[in-house]
Amino acid sequence: MQVTSGPDRGQKESLGITVRKKDDLSEWYTQTVLKAELADYSSSGKGFMVIRPNGYEIWELIRDFFDSEIKKTGHRNAYFPTLIPKSLLEKESEHFAGFNPEVFWVSKAGADELADPLAVRPTSETIIHDAIRNWIRSWRDLPLLLNVWNSVLRAEIKSTKPFLRSTEFLWQEGHTSHSTEEEAAKEVMDILILYKRIMEELAAFPVLIGKKSDREKFVGAVYTTTLEAMMPDGKALQMGTSHQLGQNFSKPFEIRFLGENGEMRYVWQTSWGTSWRIIGSLVMIHGDDKGLVVPPRLAPVQVVIIPILFSKKGSAEKVLQRCSEIQGVLQKTGVRAQIDSRENYTPGWKFNEWEMKGVPLRIELGPRDLEKDVVVFVRRDNGSKTILPVGEASAGAVELLSQIQENLWSKAKEQFESSIHDVSSYAELVGVIERTGGFVRSFWCGSPKCEIDVKEKTGADIRAIPFDQPDNVGESKCIVCGEPAKNLVYFARAY
Amino acid sequence: MQVTSGPDRGQKESLGITVRKKDDLSEWYTQTVLKAELADYSSSGKGFMVIRPNGYEIWELIRDFFDSEIKKTGHRNAYFPTLIPKSLLEKESEHFAGFNPEVFWVSKAGADELADPLAVRPTSETIIHDAIRNWIRSWRDLPLLLNVWNSVLRAEIKSTKPFLRSTEFLWQEGHTSHSTEEEAAKEVMDILILYKRIMEELAAFPVLIGKKSDREKFVGAVYTTTLEAMMPDGKALQMGTSHQLGQNFSKPFEIRFLGENGEMRYVWQTSWGTSWRIIGSLVMIHGDDKGLVVPPRLAPVQVVIIPILFSKKGSAEKVLQRCSEIQGVLQKTGVRAQIDSRENYTPGWKFNEWEMKGVPLRIELGPRDLEKDVVVFVRRDNGSKTILPVGEASAGAVELLSQIQENLWSKAKEQFESSIHDVSSYAELVGVIERTGGFVRSFWCGSPKCEIDVKEKTGADIRAIPFDQPDNVGESKCIVCGEPAKNLVYFARAY
Numbered sequence: 007m008q009v010t011s012g013p014d015r016g017q018k019e020s021l022g023i024t025v026r027k028k029d030d031l032s033e034w035y036t037q038t039v040l041k042a043e044l045a046d047y048s049s050s051g052k053g054f055m056v057i058r059p060n061g062y063e064i065w066e067l068i069r070d071f072f073d074s075e076i077k078k079t080g081h082r083n084a085y086f087p088t089l090i091p092k093s094l095l096e097k098e099s100e101h102f103a104g105f106n107p108e109v110f111w112v113s114k115a116g117a118d119e120l121a122d123p124l125a126v127r128p129t130s131e132t133i134i135h136d137a138i139r140n141w142i143r144s145w146r147d148l149p150l151l152l153n154v155w156n157s158v159l160r161a162e163i164k165s166t167k168p169f170l171r172s173t174e175f176l177w178q179e180g181h182t183s184h185s186t187e188e189e190a191a192k193e194v195m196d197i198l199i200l201y202k203r204i205m206e207e208l209a210a211f212p213v214l215i216g217k218k219s220d221r222e223k224f225v226g227a228v229y230t231t232t233l234e235a236m237m238p239d240g241k242a243l244q245m246g247t248s249h250q251l252g253q254n255f256s257k258p259f260e261i262r263f264l265g266e267n268g269e270m271r272y273v274w275q276t277s278w279g280t281s282w283r284i285i286g287s288l289v290m291i292h293g294d295d296k297g298l299v300v301p302p303r304l305a306p307v308q309v310v311i312i313p314i315l316f317s318k319k320g321s322a323e324k325v326l327q328r329c330s331e332i333q334g335v336l337q338k339t340g341v342r343a344q345i346d347s348r349e350n351y352t353p354g355w356k357f358n359e360w361e362m363k364g365v366p367l368r369i370e371l372g373p374r375d376l377e378k379d380v381v382v383f384v385r386r387d388n389g390s391k392t393i394l395p396v397g398e399a400s401a402g403a404v405e406l407l408s409q410i411q412e413n414l415w416s417k418a419k420e421q422f423e424s425s426i427h428d429v430s431s432y433a434e435l436v437g438v439i440e441r442t443g444g445f446v447r448s449f450w451c452g453s454p455k456c457e458i459d460v461k462e463k464t465g466a467d468i469r470a471i472p473f474d475q476p477d478n479v480g481e482s483k484c485i486v487c488g489e490p491a492k493n494l495v496y497f498a499r500a501y
Numbered sequence: 502m503q504v505t506s507g508p509d510r511g512q513k514e515s516l517g518i519t520v521r522k523k524d525d526l527s528e529w530y531t532q533t534v535l536k537a538e539l540a541d542y543s544s545s546g547k548g549f550m551v552i553r554p555n556g557y558e559i560w561e562l563i564r565d566f567f568d569s570e571i572k573k574t575g576h577r578n579a580y581f582p583t584l585i586p587k588s589l590l591e592k593e594s595e596h597f598a599g600f601n602p603e604v605f606w607v608s609k610a611g612a613d614e615l616a617d618p619l620a621v622r623p624t625s626e627t628i629i630h631d632a633i634r635n636w637i638r639s640w641r642d643l644p645l646l647l648n649v650w651n652s653v654l655r656a657e658i659k660s661t662k663p664f665l666r667s668t669e670f671l672w673q674e675g676h677t678s679h680s681t682e683e684e685a686a687k688e689v690m691d692i693l694i695l696y697k698r699i700m701e702e703l704a705a706f707p708v709l710i711g712k713k714s715d716r717e718k719f720v721g722a723v724y725t726t727t728l729e730a731m732m733p734d735g736k737a738l739q740m741g742t743s744h745q746l747g748q749n750f751s752k753p754f755e756i757r758f759l760g761e762n763g764e765m766r767y768v769w770q771t772s773w774g775t776s777w778r779i780i781g782s783l784v785m786i787h788g789d790d791k792g793l794v795v796p797p798r799l800a801p802v803q804v805v806i807i808p809i810l811f812s813k814k815g816s817a818e819k820v821l822q823r824c825s826e827i828q829g830v831l832q833k834t835g836v837r838a839q840i841d842s843r844e845n846y847t848p849g850w851k852f853n854e855w856e857m858k859g860v861p862l863r864i865e866l867g868p869r870d871l872e873k874d875v876v877v878f879v880r881r882d883n884g885s886k887t888i889l890p891v892g893e894a895s896a897g898a899v900e901l902l903s904q905i906q907e908n909l910w911s912k913a914k915e916q917f918e919s920s921i922h923d924v925s926s927y928a929e930l931v932g933v934i935e936r937t938g939g940f941v942r943s944f945w946c947g948s949p950k951c952e953i954d955v956k957e958k959t960g961a962d963i964r965a966i967p968f969d970q971p972d973n974v975g976e977s978k979c980i981v982c983g984e985p986a987k988n989l990v991y992f993a994r995a996y
Contacts, residue, residue: 046632050585051615083558091546115605116602137544146843163611
């Protein structure tokens with residue numbers, strides 16, 4: 007789909023996406039992200055990106071939802087330093103070993119060499135635990151439920167992709183301390199379920215939830231829970247993680263509290279994070295050959311109103327007046343509506359541009375619609391037209407947006423379910439991963455040896471061990487070694 | 502004011518502020534910030550601090566106000582990388598020379614030495630200008646009005662103080678590009694006036710506005726406008742700056758656009774920022790010997806409801822029930838209300854704690870108030886009591902909060918005005934700066950030589966050159982050299 011430039015752009019340029027999604031997903035994705043102006047590359051080096059207003063405003067909607075939900079359950083926001091002394095980062099040794107290869111190190115402040123190098127935060131467990139040691143004294147100070155909105159930096163060695171794998175990314179990181187293991191475990195799950203709601207209810211795509219294997223868990227955690235989405239090329243994408251840290255950090259950081267019975271105990275902790283990857287996933291999952299398709303609940307602009315103007319000056323004014331009235335009515339109902347009254351661009355050019363930018367619903371309004379007192383809606387997801395009396399514009403928009411949200415969800419769910427394969431032999435597993443990708447659901451004995459074998463043969467790893475295990479696990483065999491199975495798991499290649 | 506610990510805290514500790522504000526402002530300030538749990542020191546090194554939820558929630562209120570105001574005028578948020586290549590930072594040479602001594606330098610990513618070192622952003626002009634060069638093509642892409650909420654890092658050599666002077670601080674930085682110099686100049690002023698509204702209407706203290714001298718302007722700017730507050734110790738504090746960058750960055754960064762007449766021109770740019778210093782200033786200005794006093798419009802908790810419980814179980818339940826009803830009514834009116842129903846703490850202990858934390862209004866509610874169907878309000882700013890019928894609780898709270906906001910503003914304004922001194926000789930200027938501090942308003946010839954002379958003799962510099970100059974400038978003499986004056990200016994020592 008090649009869209010030529012507007013009549014007055016000075017130079018011809020390709021505004022549309024020049025490849026089809028199914029022909030070259032990677033190129034299609036990059037073009038969509040850049041041309042819909044969600045993000046741009048930056049000069050800071052490999053994997054650094056700029057998030058532009060069209061992308062940032064999606065992030066703001068995700069943030070506002072999550073922020074208000076966690077505040078309802080007593081979580082509070084705070085801010086901790088960007089730079090973490092090496093000596094602190096080393097305190098939990100597995101954690102340090104895990105992050106060390108991808109840390110950016112600050113060695114100088116102005117002209118002065120630093121005695122203790124400072125890490126640009128790859129995650130904030132250590133700096134936060136160091137601070138809260140002094141804030142927690144007795145059981146009354148618990149639970150301490152903190153959240154931070156910031157960015158973290160991890161030098162990427164793998165190939166990078168805007169939103170999906172970038173050197174710096176925006177995220178939130180939650181850090182909580184509890185008086186019992188059970189309460190921490192409940193927190194881990196509560197947050198996981200809240201993350202699932204963001205994906206399902208806002209971003210309109212399904213995820214698999216479960217635990218990570220020990221090999222894949224967060225460095226320093228007792229266990230890690232995860233949400234895994236499936237991209238159209240058959241590769242999984244980890245959408246968020248919620249970790250039970252147990253007392254792995256509270257012991258080296260000496261975070262203790264006076265219990266109700268007067269004894270000193272170490273706190274039980276969790277940490278959890280989700281990032282702007284959600285934006286990348288929704289592009290991947292919902293986009294089409296015309297470009298971006300944003301689910302209405304995450305669309306900064308939900309309805310774009312395009313006046314169809316002809317040269318008759320009188321009618322143009324009336325059309326613009328009506329557009330403005332409709333915008334007002336929509337905004338009053340809480341619909342995010344914008345008018346595109348730019349001159350020197352044809353309506354057709356504008357239709358293409360807003361379609362590429364993924365705005366869920368378009369209103370076209372010309373002199374004839376004015377005469378008939380109607381509004382013409384066009385859906386981005388399926389192109390269907392709906393003509394409604396002006397008086398029903400607002401209720402109609404709300405209903406159509408809800409239908410679009412629902413339709414995107416249904417299509418994504420169908421795609422997701424068809425990506426899950428049950429196999430009965432190791433050879434079949436290898437075949438599926440190599441031919442079609444997607445999730446391969448099969449039994450596993452629990453040994454890292456078999457997990458590594460699959461990884462080495464296919465590049466796939468265990469994305470999740472579902473919380474609900476089938477009754478027949480006991481009678482089943484590991485797909486790799488044939489020994490008695492411990493779990494049903496999902497294998498997949500991943501971004 | 503020494504407050505002993507609650508009955509069940511396990512150990513006695515000093516919860517109140519142990520020095521008087523007028524006896525030792527610096528110690529009083531530090532204790533207030535730490536004990537009201539606005540902030541804490543961190544282990545990241547000199548001048549790094551943690552902002553705790555009580556402080557961060559004030560920042561959220563400032564952010565929400567400013568964010569929604571700039572969005573009304575078409576500004577949009579974005580995000581740019583934390584790390585900036587040295588080669589980019591060097592592009593505007595004065596800018597680089599100015600920031601270089603306080604930059605944190607990243608030299609390694611994992612184990613790899615970087616060929617081009619990366620600066621942890623001290624401000625984002627360079628990385629932003631580098632990116633937007635590709636976004637601006639014609640006059641239709643202008644104005645480009647961007648804003649970023651992030652943190653910046655500047656290695657501090659001066660003595661540091663939480664919120665007032667810290668190595669890393671949260672702020673917003675606006676970066677705009679315009680097609681004409683006039684439009685950029687208007688943007689500089691519009692933002693300055695919006696900043697002024699934050700200080701006056703939200704934080705309830707006055708500021709002086711004007712231009713900086715060339716010596717004090719932002720490195721790389723054509724001119725810098727500023728807002729200057731006055732602290733109780735007679736030292737000024739710069740609360741925000743808004744810069745006309747002219748074409749100083751657009752030329753080296755080659756940010757050009759096709760004008761309406763077909764010619765290529767360089768854009769005119771502005772940048773502007775304000776930070777969490779606002780929090781430090783309001784502590785300094787409004788606080789008293791009991792601790793923090795937060796102006797209602799920036800108070801995360803505006804009303805704390807404290808049940809007065811006695812052992813009679815039946816009445817306790819009714820009291821708590823009534824507290825909860827009142828909280829509901831207040832929240833419905835948009836008042837941020839919280840109940841402190843913690844057991845094992847006496848009402849008196851709670852009164853002291855919430856006073857120290859600066860909550861503007863307290864409701865005390867016991868069985869006798871229940872019988873009489875009244876609510877007792879106590880104001881934080883002046884300790885006065887107001888008893889109102891329960892039915893008037895909500896209207897009463899709104900009215901009292903508005904009175905408190907007004908009272909804090911009036912007191913701050915009076916203090917501010919009394920800090921301004923007119924002097925008739927250089928000796929008098931030196932005397933005032935050394936004895937009382939505050940602003941010294943006097944005439945200046947415009948030469949850096951005289952400016953430096955004052956700085957060297959007194960430590961004071963020119964904080965602002967007011968936009969409105971008096972008529973008699975032409976007939977006046979420089980306070981330092983006696984040559985004809987160019988401007989009336991304000992000298993002060995500063996944080």
